[in-house]
């Protein structure tokens with residue numbers, strides 16, 4: 001099993017005491033570990049971190065230092081990466097429907113690689129970024145993904161040649177194909193199916209005089225959850241084998257988001273109220289659906305809550321701190337009975353969490369510290385207090 005960043009109880013208590021709650025703790029060592037894991041197990045694949053999963057500047061800087069490329073989807077993402085000194089040729093603007101401002105910023109900053117899946121986008125790109133290198137996004141069905149994006153994006157394989165032809169006529173550099181199997185794909189099946197379909201499409205395109213040179217296999221690589229089991233090594237090996245078989249001589253890209261950042265962040269949150277309502281136990285936390293737990297809505301994610309207490313589990317409702325009725329994260333969630341001020345650790349909190357958090361109702365975005373910056377101090381404080389309590 002993969003290494004996963006998880007704070008200990010004494011570290012959680014000390015961090016909460018020093019920095020207050022709610023608090024996000026980011027491990028850059030885990031980011032590095034995750035990046036290297038994929039780089040090693042998908043050999044030869046150029047990794048483009050999907051910035052939307054977590055645009056934290058320290059994450060982006062760390063990945064840039066490791067040689068990563070980036071999947072960006074907006075003018076804002078292009079501009080923040082440019083400000084960090086990341087060269088435009090390390091970015092792919094992988095949003096099938098780009099805004100006019102996004103294309104203008106791409107032109108201005110020199111970003112020249114794009115994905116698309118519609119005819120209307122071709123004319124827009126030909127005008128705004130003439131000669132741009134474009135990858136056509138192909139639809140791949142993946143009912144097993146947690147978030148299946150193929151209902152929203154991707155052109156039907158039957159329409160691929162027509163769109164490639166129009167793109168060529170419009171003067172774009174028709175560079176290849178891409179797909180995205182959807183997020184948290186727990187088997188390799190969808191990748192293998194998509195790779196096979198793309199092989200056939202590459203061959204058909206070659207017969208029509210295209211020289212496609214890039215295949216982008218998207219993101220979707222899974223991370224551990226409360227209730228899914230999978231073998232990430234087996235998934236990457238199966239994908240790798242399929243790539244060597246069908247695309248031995250093609251440049252391959254991938255766009256991992258969740259896999260890089262999910263396991264690198266822990267949330268420390270606190271019980272700020274308890275209430276019995278209609279025979280249901282309610283707990284109010286100081287982070288909520290409008291904050292770090294936004295992934296419950298936007299990412300359909302079920303977070304693990306660790307309370308470091310023992311007791312017989314009960315089914316409880318967990319709500320956030322805002323005054324809105326929507327701000328309920330979990331119903332009938334099994335937990336040991338909790339008390340006012342109890343601390344809760346939420347591991348695997350780094351993807352589609354803070355990225356989609358709001359400041360609704362005046363709650364600031366949850367502060368975050370980098371674990372490697374504070375680790376020595378925290379561990380020393382923990383050690384000193386343990387010694388004191390022993391003495």
Ligand SMILES: *Cc1c(COP(=O)(O)O)cnc(C)c1O
Nearest residue numbers: 050183184219220255256257258
């Ligand atoms: C969101 C997204 C990704 C990242 O997906 P993960 O499931 O987080 O790996 C990759 N490619 C595209 C086009 C996306 O929209």
